[in-house]
Structures are given as structure tokens and as C-alpha cells.
Amino acid sequence: MSGTRRLSTHPAHWPLPARAGLWLATMLLCLASGLLLCVEELVAARQAAQHRRADLQMQFRSALKRAAELPALTRQQAELDMQLAKAEQPLWPDAGEDAALLHAKLARRAEECGLALESFKPQAAGAGHQAGATIGLSGSYAGLQRFAELVSAPPLPVLIDGIDIAVAERGGEEALLMTATIITARRWKDKKEQP
The missing domain is CATH 1.20.5 (Single alpha-helices involved in coiled-coils or other helix-helix interfaces)
Structure with missing residues (x-):
């Protein structure tokens, strides 16, 4: 059931x-x-x-x-x-011969720093590089430092591209000899050239 x-x-x-x-x-x-x-x-x-x-x-x-x-x-x-x-405005002009102006500035600054400007070989601006010069200076280390500081400041600043410093005897005293390549700081010609 x-x-x-x-x-x-x-x-x-x-x-x-x-x-x-x-x-x-x-x-x-x-x-x-x-x-x-x-x-x-x-x-x-x-x-x-x-x-x-x-x-x-x-x-x-x-x-x-x-x-x-x-x-x-x-x-x-x-x-x-x-x-x-x-x-x-205080930079180097875009065009024109400025080797004499550069020589005058470098000679004046070298004299202020107690250095002797021994050589000045201007380099014209060309394709891929700016105008400048190769210079030779002699004097004390402090004078060389002060020179580098003064020439890189406005007005008309320059860039120190390469430096070679050596010790040499001049007149019975040791002096530093500096050979440097100087390039003028220029204005930008076109906004597109700016980094």
C-alpha cells in the first residue's frame, strides 16, 4: 500500500x-x-x-x-x-665682422685678470659652427679662472669650447699656459632653430 x-x-x-x-x-x-x-x-x-x-x-x-x-x-x-x-640684446650680432671686437674684449679681460694674451687666431663662422677664435694666454691659475668667468658673462658673452692648460717657465718663473677655443654666443635667427 x-x-x-x-x-x-x-x-x-x-x-x-x-x-x-x-x-x-x-x-x-x-x-x-x-x-x-x-x-x-x-x-x-x-x-x-x-x-x-x-x-x-x-x-x-x-x-x-x-x-x-x-x-x-x-x-x-x-x-x-x-x-x-x-x-x-647683449649677445653678438647675427652678421658682420666681429673678430676685432672679440679680440678687443678678450685682450681687455686678459689685462683685467693679470694675464698676457699671447696669441689670437680668429675663426670665421661656417656651415655647422659659429665664429670664434683660438687664443693663447699665460698667467696664474686664479687669473685664468677669473678670465673664464668674465668672458662668459654678458654683454657679448663667449663660450669656451675647449681648454688645454700646461705649466711652463717664463723669465725664471712658472706660469700656466692656456690654449682655448672661444665661440661667440649668437642670437637665434629663427624660432625653429631653438632647442
Whole structure:
């Protein structure tokens, strides 16, 4: 009897309204699980869209901030261009013969430092290099240091490209002999040439 009771409790032996209710409940459960899976995908897509929107808003705010700063940056660039033009005034002229001017400056500075300007060989500006000179000086170490400091300061500064220092005797005393290559610091001819 218990076997028959078990069989009668099986849904196949239930009355039609009960079986229809079970079938409907199973269908609703399947439908709900499918809907849940679909909703999870939609929620993930929505969250991704929200993150993308937040990123775009951040980029937009950043672009607005840069656009707002543009006039100030343009004004700052104009001020820097004016400062550059003012700073370039004491530099060597763009063209012309300046070997005599360079010789006069170097001789005057050597005399101020207690040095003797022993040689001066001008070098004209050419392709790939600027005008300058090869010089020979003799004197004390402190005088050579002071000379290098003075000639590299404005107005009309020069760059010391290479130095060779040797010890020699002059008139029974030891003196330093410096041979150096001097290059004139020139103005930029074109903004595109600037580093």
C-alpha cells in the first residue's frame, strides 16, 4: 500500500489542476532564472556605460580646464618671447665682422685678470659652427679662472669650447699656459632653430 501511496503522490497521478499549477510554477521558475541572467548582463553593460560616461566627463572637464588656461598660457608665452628678445640684446650680432671686437674684449679681460694674451687666431663662422677664435694666454691659475668667468658673462658673452692648460717657465718663473677655443654666443635667427 505504501507503494501505491508513493505512486499517487507522484505528480503524474495528481489531478489536472494540480499538475497544471506545477507545470506553471516550473515554467515561471525557468522564466525567472532566464530573466535574471538577462538582467545581470544588462546591469553589467549599464555599469560599463556609467564608467565610460564618468571617464568622458572627466576628460571633458580636463579639456575645459585646458581651454580656460589657454589665454593665460598664450600671454605667458608672449611675455617669455619678450624676455628672450631682451636677453638676446647683449649677445653678438647675427652678421658682420666681429673678430676685432672679440679680440678687443678678450685682450681687455686678459689685462683685467693679470694675464698676457699671447696669441689670437680668429675663426670665421661656417656651415655647422659659429665664429670664434683660438687664443693663447699665460698667467696664474686664479687669473685664468677669473678670465673664464668674465668672458662668459654678458654683454657679448663667449663660450669656451675647449681648454688645454700646461705649466711652463717664463723669465725664471712658472706660469700656466692656456690654449682655448672661444665661440661667440649668437642670437637665434629663427624660432625653429631653438632647442
